[in-house]
Amino acid sequence: MRESHVIALRANLADIGRLAEDLETLGDRWHLTARLVSQLNLTLEEVVTNILSYGYDDDAEHVIRIDFELDDDLLTARVEDDGRAYDPLQVEVPDTTAALDDRRIGGLGIHLVRTLMDDVRYARVGDKNVLTLTKRTGA
Amino acid sequence: MEITSEKIEQVTAVSIRGRMDAGTSKAAEEQILALIDSGEHRLAFDLAELDYISSVGLRVFMLAAKRLKNVDGMLVACALQPSVAEIFEIAGFDTLFAIVGSRDEAITRLG
Numbered sequence: 001m002r003e004s005h006v007i008a009l010r011a012n013l014a015d016i017g018r019l020a021e022d023l024e025t026l027g028d029r030w031h032l033t034a035r036l037v038s039q040l041n042l043t044l045e046e047v048v049t050n051i052l053s054y055g056y057d058d059d060a061e062h063v064i065r066i067d068f069e070l071d072d073d074l075l076t077a078r079v080e081d082d083g084r085a086y087d088p089l090q091v092e093v094p095d096t097t098a099a100l101d102d103r104r105i106g107g108l109g110i111h112l113v114r115t116l117m118d119d120v121r122y123a124r125v126g127d128k129n130v131l132t133l134t135k136r137t138g139a
Numbered sequence: 140m141e142i143t144s145e146k147i148e149q150v151t152a153v154s155i156r157g158r159m160d161a162g163t164s165k166a167a168e169e170q171i172l173a174l175i176d177s178g179e180h181r182l183a184f185d186l187a188e189l190d191y192i193s194s195v196g197l198r199v200f201m202l203a204a205k206r207l208k209n210v211d212g213m214l215v216a217c218a219l220q221p222s223v224a225e226i227f228e229i230a231g232f233d234t235l236f237a238i239v240g241s242r243d244e245a246i247t248r249l250g
Contacts, residue, residue, distance in 0.1 A: 017162045020191075038191060038222045045193045049161050096231025100208055105201055108230055109194035115229045 003030055003070040011052055011062040011081070016045055030070050036137060039116045040077065046109035047079050047088065047131055055083020055129070073139045079131045086129055087122045089114075142170050144179075150249045151179040152242060156188040159196025168199045172206060180212030183245035187218035197230050204236055217245035 007022050009015040020041050027037035048064055056062055067078040094107040114120055119134045140163035141156045151174065159167055174182070182203070200216070207214050215237045219227060227238060239245050 013161055016160070020158070020160070035222055041191065042193050042226070045161055049193075049195070096229070097234055098231075100204055100235055103201060103205075103235065105194070105198045108197060112194060112226065112229055 001070075001072060003068075005029075005068045007066045007068070009048065009064045009066070011048075011056065011064050011083075013052070016048055016052075019044055019048065026068065031139070032075070032137060036075075036135070039135075040075075043113045043116055043133060044077065044079070046113050047133075050088045050109065051079075051081045051083055051086075051129070054086045054088075055081055057084070070137070073137045075135050075137050077133045079133070080125075080128050082128055085124050087124075088131065089120065089122050140164075140167060142167060144174060146179075147246055148250065150181045150183055150246050152183045152185055152246065154185040154188065158191040159189065159199065160191060160193045161195050164193075164195040164199055167196070168202060171199060171203050175203065175206050175210070175212065180207060180210050181249040182207065182212070182214045183242060183249055184214060184216045185218055185242050185245070186216055186220070186223060187242075189220065189223055192223050192226055194230075197226070197232070200232065201235070213249055215239060215245040215248050217242050 005026055009019060023037055023041050044066065051064055062082060065080045069076045088110050091107045091110050094104055094111055117133045117135050121132045123130045140158055142153060144151050144153045153174065155167065157163065204214055217239045218241060219238060227233065232238065237248055239248065
């Protein structure tokens with residue numbers, strides 16, 4: 001059984017807020033657990049926030065496209081943006097055992113994404129960044 | 140996102156309700172750091188009604204912990220929902236400050 005859905009977000013903070021609602025709706029429709037929806041929300045929030053932080057040097061409106069696919073129990077989210085080439089996976093892994101004084105926040109978002117998702121891949125396709133995230137729903 | 144606080148002898152119990160995400164964490168940061176700067180240095184964060192936290196939210200806790208350390212203060216987090224507890228664990232926050240089950244436990248630890 002295969003389902004698909006697309007979300008197009010404008011690259012700004014307000015639309016990140018909308019993302020949470022859209023994912024709740026998708027979760028209901030596809031019978032995803034609340035936990036999975038929460039993990040997906042966090043993952044996509046981190047990814048989209050990174051795109052906003054690093055992707056653009058102009059004031060033009062940019063769209064981030066997220067294609068979702070559910071193939072039996074395999075959920076895939078493919079995030080595509082037209083920002084400059086940026087691989088979020090190249091970020092240094094944070095030391096999550098460091099003492100308080102040595103603790104840095106950098107890299108924590110991507111660390112969460114990598115831990116929560118089963119697989120994360122980056123590709124530069126033409127003038128687009130494409131991040132593909134997959135997770136088994138356990139259904 | 141809503142933050143309320145209550146003074147219980149030496150301890151301030153701070154309840155955070157709703158979501159700490161890219162849209163709400165700046166406000167949370169301002170309120171919490173203001174509380175610390177106003178002299179409240181023993182903070183019990185009651186997260187029973189915190190439904191969601193992303194890395195911007197985690198940053199707020201890290202900043203609070205650092206600022207409290209500078210003034211010989213302390214923070215304990217309690218009553219985390221399972222999805223939030225998972226995030227704190229992945230981030231390694233259990234080695235930064237105590238995370239306990241109940242508000243009472245948190246207040247006892249801080250008192």
